[in-house]
Amino acid sequence: MSGAVSEQSRDGTTGAPVIKRLSFLNRFLPVWIILAMVVGITLGRALPSLNAHLNAVQVTSGTSLPIFIGLLVMMYPVLAKVRYDRLGTVTSDRRLLVASLVLNWLVGPLVMFTLAWLLLPDLPTYRTGLIIVGLARCIAMVLIWNDLSGGNGEAAAVLVAINSLFQIVAFALLGYFYLKVLPGWLGLSTQGLHLSIGRIAETVAIFLGIPLAAGYLTRTLGERARGREWYETKLLPRLGPFALYGLLYTIVILFALQGHTITSRPSDVARIALPLLGYFAIMWFGSFALGRALGLPYDRTATLAFTAAGNNFELAIAVCIGVFGVTSGEALAGVVGPLIEVPVLVGLVYVSLWAKRRYYAPATAVEGAP
Numbered sequence: 001m002s003g004a005v006s007e008q009s010r011d012g013t014t015g016a017p018v019i020k021r022l023s024f025l026n027r028f029l030p031v032w033i034i035l036a037m038v039v040g041i042t043l044g045r046a047l048p049s050l051n052a053h054l055n056a057v058q059v060t061s062g063t064s065l066p067i068f069i070g071l072l073v074m075m076y077p078v079l080a081k082v083r084y085d086r087l088g089t090v091t092s093d094r095r096l097l098v099a100s101l102v103l104n105w106l107v108g109p110l111v112m113f114t115l116a117w118l119l120l121p122d123l124p125t126y127r128t129g130l131i132i133v134g135l136a137r138c139i140a141m142v143l144i145w146n147d148l149s150g151g152n153g154e155a156a157a158v159l160v161a162i163n164s165l166f167q168i169v170a171f172a173l174l175g176y177f178y179l180k181v182l183p184g185w186l187g188l189s190t191q192g193l194h195l196s197i198g199r200i201a202e203t204v205a206i207f208l209g210i211p212l213a214a215g216y217l218t219r220t221l222g223e224r225a226r227g228r229e230w231y232e233t234k235l236l237p238r239l240g241p242f243a244l245y246g247l248l249y250t251i252v253i254l255f256a257l258q259g260h261t262i263t264s265r266p267s268d269v270a271r272i273a274l275p276l277l278g279y280f281a282i283m284w285f286g287s288f289a290l291g292r293a294l295g296l297p298y299d300r301t302a303t304l305a306f307t308a309a310g311n312n313f314e315l316a317i318a319v320c321i322g323v324f325g326v327t328s329g330e331a332l333a334g335v336v337g338p339l340i341e342v343p344v345l346v347g348l349v350y351v352s353l354w355a356k357r358r359y360y361a362p363a364t365a366v367e368g369a370p
Contacts (some may be wrong), residue, residue, distance in 0.1 A: 001217065006279070017018050023070065025124055025241055026141075026144060026242050026342070027214070029244070029338065029342045030286055030339055030342050030343060032244065032248055032305050033247075033335075033339045034339070034340060036249075036251040036255070037250040037251060037255045038254050039252050039255075040242070040251060040252040040253065040254065040255025040256040041256070041263060041291025042084075042259075043060030043252065043253050043256040044056050044255065044256035044257060044258075045315075047224070047256070050256055050257065051211030051257050051327070054066055054067065054253065054257075054326075059206075063321060063322050063326070064326070066346065067250065067253060067321060067326055068250045070079075070246050070247075070250045070253065071207050071250060071314075071317070071322075072207065072210060072211055072317070072319045072320065073242055073243075073245065073246035073249070074195065074242075074243055074247050074250060074317075075207060075208065075211035075243070075314050075315065075318065076214050076215060076239075076242070076243075076251075077215075077236075077240050077241075077242050077243040078139055078211070078212040078215070078243050078312075078314055079139070079164060079208075079211045079212045079214070079216070080157075080215035080218045080219055080239055081143065081156070081160075081215075081236060081240070082139065082157070082160055082161045082215060082216075082219070083157040083161060083165050083219075084219065084220075084344075085214055085294060086162055091245050092156070093294070093300070095294045095296060096155060096296060096300050096303075096304060098293075099290055099294060099304055100159050100162075100304055100307055100308065101162075103283070103286075103290070103304070103307075103308035104163060104307065104308055105137070105166065105170065105174070107308070108134055108137065108283055108308060109131075109134045109135050109178055111134070111172060111282055112131055112133065112134025112135075112275070112279050112285060113131050113178050113182065113261070113280055114136075115130075115275040115278050115279055115282075116131050116275050117183075117188065118275075118289035119271070119275045119278070120272075120275065123268070123271065123329070124190075124192065124193065124307075124329075125324070125329025125330050126268065126271070126272050126329050126330070126332070126333045127330060127331070127333075128193065128274050128324075128329075128333075129202055129272075129316070129320050129324075129328075129329060129330035129331065129332065129333025129334050130272065130276070130333050131175075131178050132175065132178060132316050132319055132320055132330065132334065133276075133311050133313065133316040133333065133337050134311070135171060135174050135178065135278065135316075136167070136171075136311050136312035136313065136314075136315040136316040136319070137163040137166075137167060137310075137311065137312055138160075138163070138306075138307060138309075138312050139160045139163050139164050139167075139306075139312050139315075141162060141310055141338075141341070141342075141345070142156060142306050142307050142310040143156055143157070143160065145306040145310065145346075145348070145349055146302065146303055146306050146307070147154075147304065148349045149302045149349045149352040149353060149356075150298070150299060150302060150352075150356065151300070151302035151306060151352075152299040152302075152303045153302050153305045153360075154304070155299075155300055156303045156307060159303065159329040160307070160309045163307070163312075164208075164212060166206055167204065167206065167312070167315065168205075168209060168212065169206060171201075171202035171204045171208070171300040171315075171319075172197050172198075172200040172204055173197065173256045175195075175197075175200045175319070176195065176197040176200065177291075179193065179195055179286070180193070180195060181194060191331060195323070199322075199323050200255050200319065200323060201282055202322075203318065203319050203322030203323050204315075204319060206322065207315065207318035207319065208318070213250075217236075218225060219231065222235055234262050243314065246314075247313075247314065247338070250317060250321075250328045250335075251316075251335055252259055252294060253264070253326060254327075254331055254332070254335055255325055255335075256369050257326055257327045258331075258332055267330075269332075269336055272332070272333050272336045273285075273336060273339075273340050274337070276337060276340045276341070277340065277344065279309075280309050280340075280341070280344045280345065280348070282307050284306070284308070284309035284345075284348050284351075285305075285308040285310075287304050287305040287309065288301055288302070288352070288355065289303040289307040290304070291304045291305060292359065297360070298355075298356050298359075298360040302352050302356070305346070305352065306348075306352075309345065309348070310316075310341070311337060311341065312347065313334060313335075313337040313338045313341065315332040316337065317331065317334040317335060317337075319334075320333070320334045321334075
């Protein structure tokens with residue numbers, strides 16, 4: 001979210017504990033999210049007419065202007081981090097590239113689809129929200145987990161760039177397939193789900209396309225004017241926290257509008273968390289095992305595992321709100337995501353560093369630089 005690791009180590013050998021190498025904002029991200037939830041619920045009870053005020057001005061996607069601004073602020077810093085000029089540097093390692101594409105765009109969405117239907121058969125709105133989460137491949141926090149675990153930074157940056165561009169092209173089609181087509185083939189009921197591929201495409205174009213273009217121009221013009229070192233060490237640390245500010249602002253509004261539903265059914269949050277926990281475990285351990293089976297060095301195996309396990313919750317929240325509305329169960333499912341992801345993936349960083357010591361010789365662990 002904030003995009004800063006306080007003490008980065010490319011080889012993962014720093015002596016500082018993993019949690020202390022996270023920036024202050026990222027270290028306490030679950031705390032900020034919980035506080036935003038509490039503030040939102042309190043605000044909703046204090047201002048019962050908030051929904052009417054928020055919807056006074058609408059944008060083209062049908063989202064209120066305050067939410068629209070918050071979502072764009074949340075997405076823009078994430079996409080300003082992507083190194084768009086490095087797409088060719090991973091293509092020489094076809095094992096990593098093909099494995100990442102398969103895991104991110106075939107296996108990951110299918111795993112989330114399966115878990116959502118198995119664990120939330122009676123909660124269709126939360127199920128739909130989680131399926132959308134499974135389609136939104138990680139393009140932000142994965143760079144932090146990758147750094148902390150000693151993954152290959154260049155490979156992670158390229159895979160993030162590929163995911164960013166692929167989401168523009170394929171998200172709407174995959175969303176319609178997993179939400180409407182595949183359930184129909186399997187005889188699963190989607191009664192009550194009113195969805196059009198055009199609405200998904202419009203939402204993705206707005207909430208991913210606009211910040212993607214802005215992020216690309218920011219990086220291109222910034223590096224051209226001041227160089228990459230200035231851009232990544234001076235400008236990005238200033239832009240990064242705005243992704244968190246946008247997320248927390250959106251959570252406050254969402255919980256202000258959904259406070260009654262949430263407080264009356266707290267068990268729903270726990271049920272949403274279960275598929276997410278299963279998803280992170282299956283994707284990370286399965287991807288790490290695949291990397292070892294393919295003979296990838298440690299740094300690229302770690303990169304493969306974290307890029308496959310992470311999700312772009314910013315985009316998932318934006319799509320859920322844009323398509324289903326800010327008071328929808330789909331939007332709530334998207335918000336629960338980062339609350340679960342941060343502590344789980346911090347734990348997986350420790351697992352990754354243990355696996356490095358256990359299964360990789362020191363000389364092997366630093367191979368594979370592009």
